[in-house]
Amino acid sequence: MKKLLSLVLAAMLVLCCIPALADVAADVEAGQAMTHDELVEKALAESGTFVVYGNTSRIATAAEAFAALYGIPTEANNLKDQEIYTKLRNETGAGAASMVMIQDGAQLTDAIDEGLVINFVPASVKDKLDEKDQQPALVHQYINKLFIYNNLGDDVPAIRNVWELTDPAMKDRVIFKNPESEKVNMNFLVMCTKPEWSDKLAAAYEAWKGEPIDLGEYQNAGYKWIAEFLDNVTFGKSDTTIAEEVSQETAAGKIGLFVLSKLRSSSVLTDNLTVAQYDATAEGYEVNPFSGFMYPMYTMVNTKASRPYTGMLFIEYLMSQEGFQPWGKSIGAYSPNAEIAVNEGDLTIDVWKATTVMEDADYILENFEVEDFILLHCQK
Amino acid sequence: MQQVRTGNLTMNRLRGRVKAWLSKPANIILLVFLVTLTALTLYPLLSMLVETVTIHTGREARASKLAAGTLSLYHFERLFATSENQYSWIQFYEPFLNTLLVSLSSSVIAILFGGVVAFLVTRTNLKYKKFVSAVFTFPYIMPAWTLALFWETFFKNVNIGLKTSNGIMASVFGVYAPEWFVYGAFPIALVLGLHYAPFAYILIGGILRNMDANLEEAATILKTSRPRIIWKITLPIVKPAMLSTFLLVFASSMSAYSVPVFLGSPVRYYVLSTKMKSLMDSYPGQAYIIVGVMILFGVGILLLNQKVTNSRKQFTTVTGKSGQISKINLGKANRPVAILLVIILLMVAVVPLVTFALESVIIKAGDYSLSNMTLDFWIGTALDKRLDQGDSTGILLNPKVWNALIFSLSLAVTCAIVAGTCGILVGYGVAKRRGSRLASWVNSLSFFPYLMPALAFGAIYLAMSSQIPWLRGFLLLALVGSVKYLPFASRSGVNAMLQLSGEIEEAAVITGVPWWKRMVRVIFPIQKSSFLSGYLLPMVSCMRELSLFVLLVPTSNTILTTMLMQYSEKGWAQFGNAINLLIIIVVLLVNFTVNKLTGASIDKGVGG
Numbered sequence: 001m002k003k004l005l006s007l008v009l010a011a012m013l014v015l016c017c018i019p020a021l022a023d024v025a026a027d028v029e030a031g032q033a034m035t036h037d038e039l040v041e042k043a044l045a046e047s048g049t050f051v052v053y054g055n056t057s058r059i060a061t062a063a064e065a066f067a068a069l070y071g072i073p074t075e076a077n078n079l080k081d082q083e084i085y086t087k088l089r090n091e092t093g094a095g096a097a098s099m100v101m102i103q104d105g106a107q108l109t110d111a112i113d114e115g116l117v118i119n120f121v122p123a124s125v126k127d128k129l130d131e132k133d134q135q136p137a138l139v140h141q142y143i144n145k146l147f148i149y150n151n152l153g154d155d156v157p158a159i160r161n162v163w164e165l166t167d168p169a170m171k172d173r174v175i176f177k178n179p180e181s182e183k184v185n186m187n188f189l190v191m192c193t194k195p196e197w198s199d200k201l202a203a204a205y206e207a208w209k210g211e212p213i214d215l216g217e218y219q220n221a222g223y224k225w226i227a228e229f230l231d232n233v234t235f236g237k238s239d240t241t242i243a244e245e246v247s248q249e250t251a252a253g254k255i256g257l258f259v260l261s262k263l264r265s266s267s268v269l270t271d272n273l274t275v276a277q278y279d280a281t282a283e284g285y286e287v288n289p290f291s292g293f294m295y296p297m298y299t300m301v302n303t304k305a306s307r308p309y310t311g312m313l314f315i316e317y318l319m320s321q322e323g324f325q326p327w328g329k330s331i332g333a334y335s336p337n338a339e340i341a342v343n344e345g346d347l348t349i350d351v352w353k354a355t356t357v358m359e360d361a362d363y364i365l366e367n368f369e370v371e372d373f374i375l376l377h378c379q380k
Numbered sequence: 381m382q383q384v385r386t387g388n389l390t391m392n393r394l395r396g397r398v399k400a401w402l403s404k405p406a407n408i409i410l411l412v413f414l415v416t417l418t419a420l421t422l423y424p425l426l427s428m429l430v431e432t433v434t435i436h437t438g439r440e441a442r443a444s445k446l447a448a449g450t451l452s453l454y455h456f457e458r459l460f461a462t463s464e465n466q467y468s469w470i471q472f473y474e475p476f477l478n479t480l481l482v483s484l485s486s487s488v489i490a491i492l493f494g495g496v497v498a499f500l501v502t503r504t505n506l507k508y509k510k511f512v513s514a515v516f517t518f519p520y521i522m523p524a525w526t527l528a529l530f531w532e533t534f535f536k537n538v539n540i541g542l543k544t545s546n547g548i549m550a551s552v553f554g555v556y557a558p559e560w561f562v563y564g565a566f567p568i569a570l571v572l573g574l575h576y577a578p579f580a581y582i583l584i585g586g587i588l589r590n591m592d593a594n595l596e597e598a599a600t601i602l603k604t605s606r607p608r609i610i611w612k613i614t615l616p617i618v619k620p621a622m623l624s625t626f627l628l629v630f631a632s633s634m635s636a637y638s639v640p641v642f643l644g645s646p647v648r649y650y651v652l653s654t655k656m657k658s659l660m661d662s663y664p665g666q667a668y669i670i671v672g673v674m675i676l677f678g679v680g681i682l683l684l685n686q687k688v689t690n691s692r693k694q695f696t697t698v699t700g701k702s703g704q705i706s707k708i709n710l711g712k713a714n715r716p717v718a719i720l721l722v723i724i725l726l727m728v729a730v731v732p733l734v735t736f737a738l739e740s741v742i743i744k745a746g747d748y749s750l751s752n753m754t755l756d757f758w759i760g761t762a763l764d765k766r767l768d769q770g771d772s773t774g775i776l777l778n779p780k781v782w783n784a785l786i787f788s789l790s791l792a793v794t795c796a797i798v799a800g801t802c803g804i805l806v807g808y809g810v811a812k813r814r815g816s817r818l819a820s821w822v823n824s825l826s827f828f829p830y831l832m833p834a835l836a837f838g839a840i841y842l843a844m845s846s847q848i849p850w851l852r853g854f855l856l857l858a859l860v861g862s863v864k865y866l867p868f869a870s871r872s873g874v875n876a877m878l879q880l881s882g883e884i885e886e887a888a889v890i891t892g893v894p895w896w897k898r899m900v901r902v903i904f905p906i907q908k909s910s911f912l913s914g915y916l917l918p919m920v921s922c923m924r925e926l927s928l929f930v931l932l933v934p935t936s937n938t939i940l941t942t943m944l945m946q947y948s949e950k951g952w953a954q955f956g957n958a959i960n961l962l963i964i965i966v967v968l969l970v971n972f973t974v975n976k977l978t979g980a981s982i983d984k985g986v987g988g
Contacts, residue, residue, distance in 0.1 A: 051935070057950045077935045078946055082661045086931055090842045095852050095934050107662070110438035175542055178645055180658040234542050235645050240951030242542075244745055251544035265951050267745050368439055368662075372465040379470055380648045 027308040028118045028301055036124055039316060042309035043072065050310045051075045053084045054101035056297060061326040066317050072310055081107070081183065088116040092304050098311035101140060101318070103297050104183040105361035108137055117300035122316035125337055133336035139296040140318055141327055142334040144352055145188070145239070146260050146292030147276040153252030159276055161288040162201070163208040165255070166228035175242050175256040178235040179374055184359065188293040189230075190370045191357050193222035200289035201225050207288055223373060230377040243268045257292060260346075261332025277355055281347060286355070293357040296336075405895040406812035409805050410822045417825040420863050424832070424840040425675075431668040432456070439662040455665035471655055471666070476673070479652040482569045482640070483633040489573025490629045491622055494580025497721065502588040503614075504708040507718040511725075518729035520578040521967045523924040523941060525638030526960050528571050529948075530732040532642060533739075535562045541646040548735070563647040568640050569633075574728050576629040582917070583621040583628075583875065586910045590879060591617055606708065620878070623685045624871050628830065631678045635833030637927055653833060660839070671836040678831030682824060733964065740957035757954040775958045780937050785966065788939045791854065792922035795861035800915030802826075802862070803869020807914075808899070810870075811877030823874065830867035834928035837864060842931045853934055864928055865918035872917070876910035877903075912978065916971070923967050 031039060050072055052063060063076035077097070079087070081104050088100065088111065100117065102108060111117050121134045133139040147165075149157045157173065159165060165174050179186040191197055202221035205213040218224040236242035236256070243262035246254050247269040263270050277291035299315045301308055317323040324340050327333035334342060334349040342348050401407050432455055435441055437448040444454040462468045494516075500506045501513055519527055532541075537550035540559040549555050560566050595617075599609045640651045652670050659667040710717060741753045756763055760774040775781045806826045813819040829837065841860050845851045851859070880903065888898045904911060926941040936942045940963050947956035 057946075075935050077937075078950070079936065080949075083931060085661075086839065086842070090839075090846045090931075092846050093849055093852065107438070114437045172543055175544070181641075181645075183661065235648065236542055237642065237645065238949060238951070240949070244951070245542050245544035248545040250538050250546055251542075254542075254544055262951070266743070267951060267953065269744070365439075365442065368443055372467050375467070375470055376465045378648065379466075379474075 024301065024303050024305050024308045025118055028120045028312065031309060031312040032121060032123060034123065036316065039122075039309060039313045040070065043070070043307070043313040046307040046310050048306050049073070049075060049095075050307050050314075051077070051095065051097045052099050052101075052311070052314060053077050053079050053087065053097040055079065055081045055084060055103050056101055056327070058326040059101055062318060062323055063314075065325075066314055066323070069317070070313070074314070085111060085116075088302060088304075089114075093306065096304050096306060097302050098305035098307045099299060099301050099314055101297055101299050103143070103295060104187065105137070105296060105298070105359050106187060106364040107183060108298055108300070109361045109365060112136055112300075115303055118303055120299075120301045120312050120315055122312065122319055124316055125319045128337050128339055130336065133296075137296075137298040137300060138315070138319075139336045140299045141297050141324070142294050142336065142349060142352065143297055144260050144292055144294040144332060144334075144356055145185075145258055146356070147255060147257055147287065148243075148246065148260070148263075148273050149255035149276065150246050150248075150251045150253065150272055151274040152249060152272055155253045156274075157253060157255040158274065158279065159255065159287060160280070160285060161204055161208045162225065162229075162290065163205050165232060166225065167232075170232045170255075172232065172234055173254050174229070174233045175236045175246060175254060175258075176233045177237075177239060177242065177258070178378065180378060184293075184295045186371060186374060187295065187359050187364050188357055189226050189374050190364050190367060191293070191360060192226055193220060193367065193370050194360065194363050195220070197289070197357060198222035204288040223370075226374060227377050230374070235378075240265060240267075243273075247272045259332060260292075261327075261330060263332070264330040277347065277351075280355075281351065290357050291355045293359070294352055295359040404812075406809045407818075409809035410813060410818045413802070413806055413809065413822045413826065414818065417822065417828070420859075421825055421828045421832075424837070424844065425828075427843065428668050428671060428836070428840055432665055432672060434665065436664050440665055443663075455663070455669055458663075459666045459669050471659070472652075472670070475650045475652045475655045478565065478649060479634055479674075481565055482572070482651060483630045485565070485569035486572035486576065486633040487626050487629040489570060490576045491580045491584075491625050493573065494577035494582075494625070495584045495618070495622065497577075498581045498585030498588055499614075500717070500721070502585055504710050505714065506710060506721075507714055508722055512718075512721055515725045515729045516581055517578045517920075517971075518733070518964070519574050520576070521920055521924060521964050522575075522732065522960070523638075523926060523944070523963070524572065524575045524636060525642060525926075526736070527575055527728075527732060528567075528639040528642040530735055531567055531571055532562065534731075534735065537562075559647065563643055564649045567643045568649070568651075571639050571643065572633045572636055573629070575639075576632055579628050580622070580625040582913050583625050583872065584618050586872070586913060587618050587621045587875065587879070588614070589909070590907070620685075620688055621875060623688055624875065627678070627681045627685050627827075628867075628871070630681055631674075631831050634674050634677065635835070637833075637835060653835075656833065657835065660835075668836070671833055674833055675831045682827055682831065733961065736957045736961045736964075740954050740961060742954070745953065757958050771952075771955060775955060775962065781940075781943070781959065781962075784937055784940045784943050785962070787854070788923060788941070788963075789966065789970075791857055791861060791939065792919045794854075794858045795865055795922045796915045796919035798858070798862040799865045799869045799918040800911070801869075802866055803871075803873040803914045804899075804904070804911055805873070806866075806870040807873020807875075807877040808903070810874050811880070814878075823870070826870040827867045829863045829865075832864075834864065834925070835930075838928050838931045845932075857929055857932055857939075860928060860932060861918070861922050861925070865921055868917040868921065869914035872910050872914035876907035876914075880907065908978075912974070916974070919970065920967055923963060 034042070052059065052074060054076060057078045059078060060076045063074040066072070067074040081102055084100055084102050085107060087097070108117070112119070119135065119137050121138050126134070147159060149159070157164070157170065164170065177185050179189055192201065198220035202213050205221060213221050213224065215221065215224060218227065236245060239258040239262050242256045242258040243265065244267055245251060246256040249272065260275065262268060263273065276287050280287050280291060299318055301311045301315070305311050319337060321340055324335050328335065328340060328343060331343050331346040334352065433451050433453065435444055435446045435448055435450045435452055435454060441448040444452065446452055446454065458467070459472050460468055497512065497516060501509050506512070532547070534547050535549050535557040536545065536547040537556045538544065538546055539556055541563055549557060595613050596609055599613055635653050637653045637657055640649070640654050644650060644654065652674060656667045656670040659670065738748065740757055741755060742748060743752050743754060754760065756774055758774040759776050761772070761777060763772050763774070771778055806822060810819045810823045838860065841856065845856050884906065885898055885902060888902050924941060926945055929939060930942055930945070933939055933942050936946045940959055944956050944959045944963070947959065
């Protein structure tokens with residue numbers, strides 16, 4: 001019975017998707033070779049509601065401007081990454097999004113393999129981007145989560161070495177989002193166990209303690225750091241709450257690891273906060289070995305797009321100077337397009353690439369069992 | 381020849397029997413519901429079962445080293461029997477125990493609080509009844525997570541949780557609540573218990589109010605003491621309602637997601653629903669096993685419940701005879717009890733509303749001075765130029781908000797009408813054919829959707845809808861809402877019908893009144909209050925539902941709750957609080973209108 005049911009389901013699914021899949025893939029291939037005007041012409045010829053999903057709230061602002069520019073009504077939805085993946089798996093027809101802005105490279109790799117989304121690189125930006133920002137998925141922007149501390153009181157946690165965060169004196173003073181609730185956080189912790197980073201962590205330990213690291217039962221310095229770091233952490237609900245809470249006058253001595261762009265919110269008392277890396281750059285020292293982590297936000301065409309060309313046109317728009325504006329106008333978002341300058345007061349993407357842990361989808365996918373270790377340390 | 385005649389005879393007899401069977405409306409109703417509910421509830425369940433043994437693409441395939449699509453028991457082994465990194469303990473056993481603790485406690489809290497208040501309102505001469513009755517349902521009208529958010533913002537302080545800021549209790553009154561009071565099992569159970577207490581109030585109160593006073597009077601005449609009357613007569617009569625409440629609250633608490641996240645996460649207190657949600661991301665097979673465990677638990681209680689309503693012991697409490705309920709005189713205790721109750725209700729029902737209102741007008745969090753206040757988030761314009769804290773207009777001037785409000789209301793009304801009417805019909809069929817296998821099947825099936833955690837229910841319907849092109853948008857939401865909330869209506873329908881003595885309808889049957897007329901003219905008016913609660917509960921639940929709809933809404937601006945969640949996530953707290961307040965006000969207005977038009981309301985189901 002179960003087998004029969006799943007067979008029927010699978011058969012129906014195949015019947016529904018195959019034709020659409022082939023069509024959109026062909027459209028995307030054709031679209032990559034098109035000029036801007038050709039794309040516009042094709043997009044305007046499409047009919048039906050144009051729907052987009054984004055893992056960022058500012059997609060709504062971009063969609064409004066896009067709609068005004070081309071006269072194409074756009075329905076933008078801000079959803080969590082997991083909701084987007086679920087919808088991509090299950091939605092078909094006119095209501096489904098034609099393109100998505102999405103994070104978590106590991107899951108995206110699977111989604112590409114599953115045939116849920118297709119990569120589209122507009123001809124207009126092809127020459128302006130690094131190859132690895134184009135394939136296997138087009139990077140729209142990089143986002144960083146940084147160590148940011150409250151600068152009030154006598155015991156300011158102005159860290160210069162991430163091992164300081166594992167000190168018993170820092171117990172309950174570090175605030176981070178539960179890695180279970182947002183995968184990019186989990187990805188960051190998994191990355192710490194990659195030899196590239198665990199070696200740096202081992203060296204940083206020695207620099208901090210003045211003696212070589214004693215791993216004990218841990219596989220490498222990354223594991224040790226994760227375990228001891230998580231022991232000191234309290235979990236906040238969202239990056240917004242963490243930013244607000246760490247900025248309170250009553251929060252002296254606290255440090256958070258959260259999205260830099262949250263400092264734009266007027267509910268955050270920005271004056272009370274110091275970004276560890278800003279201070280390091282200004283004073284000329286380094287936070288050893290990293291001052292936070294960074295991950296890409298990708299744009300992809302939905303394989304079941306009902307308006308594939310409009311989706312491609314929107315992607316082209318998002319990659320332009322104007323389309324990046326909703327993010328570019330404040331700190332904490334970095335276009336891979338070198339022509340789009342970083343916001344005033346912020347550091348350049350090169351600095352961030354050198355000082356933060358960057359998500360590596362392949363390593364994360366291969367080392368999924370590290371997550372079990374991390375979960376263990378998310379317990380009491 | 382002889383054989384043919386016998387054959388014809390048997391055929392005729394069979395046809396006659398079928399005809400006779402079908403001539404009873406109760407049978408037709410049960411048959412129709414059996415078929416429809418099987419399609420709408422058993423099919424999702426089956427497809428879910430398939431998921432628990434299927435290896436999905438991505439992480440599951442990689443971790444199990446099996447090809448995607450393989451049928452395997454891998455997920456069971458992993459979730460139940462993996463000792464490495466204490467995986468099973470962390471992902472299943474400990475959250476399971478926590479869930480049991482929280483769900484049991486919240487059920488007890490809901491039944492005690494709701495039941496006692498229902499008793500005080502219906503059976504005593506308590507003062508301020510009107511206020512108590514009107515305000516008691518507030519916590520249910522609010523989305524549960526807003527109550528949790530209120531609890532946290534009210535009691536948080538620098539000694540507990542994130543240890544970063546003081547809530548109203550600490551900053552204004554200088555009272556620093558201990559950690560167990562603000563985070564973990566206790567507040568989760570309490571918030572859920574308070575949130576669902578109106579179930580107890582409505583279900584138990586409905587019975588108490590319609591109870592035949594003869595039973596108690598007979599006991600009084602025989603000089604039975606008050607406590608003994610309550611223990612021996614009142615309690616047994618409300619027992620089915622108490623069990624129904626227990627079932628409803630237990631299953632709801634078990635699948636509640638946001639409350640444990642808000643109040644559990646800071647102290648690393650996890651329950652099954654939070655584990656299910658995070659597993660759904662990468663290991664859906666294991667997530668569906670957790671859903672299955674939750675359903676199994678619900679079914680267990682459902683069976684218990686059924687044993688009570690199916691047994692021959694029936695509690696016919698509304699008969700053709702008139703009955704006047706005698707009210708207990710509380711005497712000197714009246715005023716203190718009433719005042720205590722009013723204070724508790726103010727705390728759980730009115731203070732949160734005031735807080736929402738306050739939080740919707742302040743610009744910077746935590747500063748409650750007049751200079752930091754503005755009505756901009758309600759009626760302002762060009763806010764993007766001045767505040768940059770979300771939308772450019774206040775919610776009352778925002779067409780997005782009005783569209784969502786109209787959509788939410790139409791959805792809630794549709795679900796209420798469909799679920800409420802079906803509930804009465806199911807109640808009628810089940811009560812008329814009580815004891816028959818068909819009745820008990822339909823009874824269980826109509827309750828089944830309640831046992832499916834809302835989030836999983838939504839996910840399964842999303843998958844189903846992907847194969848049915850016309851099933852989307854409003855239609856999909858209305859279908860899911862109606863099915864999911866049918867249990868409320870069928871519960872109150874069955875409870876109300878079980879109280880009705882057969883003789884009430886018989887008089888009309890004898891004089892040849894058609895079935896529909898008997899329903900509309902005789903049965904409905906008698907149990908109007910119970911039936912109306914069967915309409916109002918789905919409506920209210922639908923208005924404030926989030927998890928069920930979150931995956932199914934065409935856009936996040938479609939309904940008010942998804943919009944509200946989006947605003948809170950973005951940190952646009954003021955807009956979020958304003959919309960939350962808007963939801964509550966709208967539901968209250970609907971309640972008030974229904975009250976004025978029909979004389980019934982959510983709380984009138986109990987009467988004040």
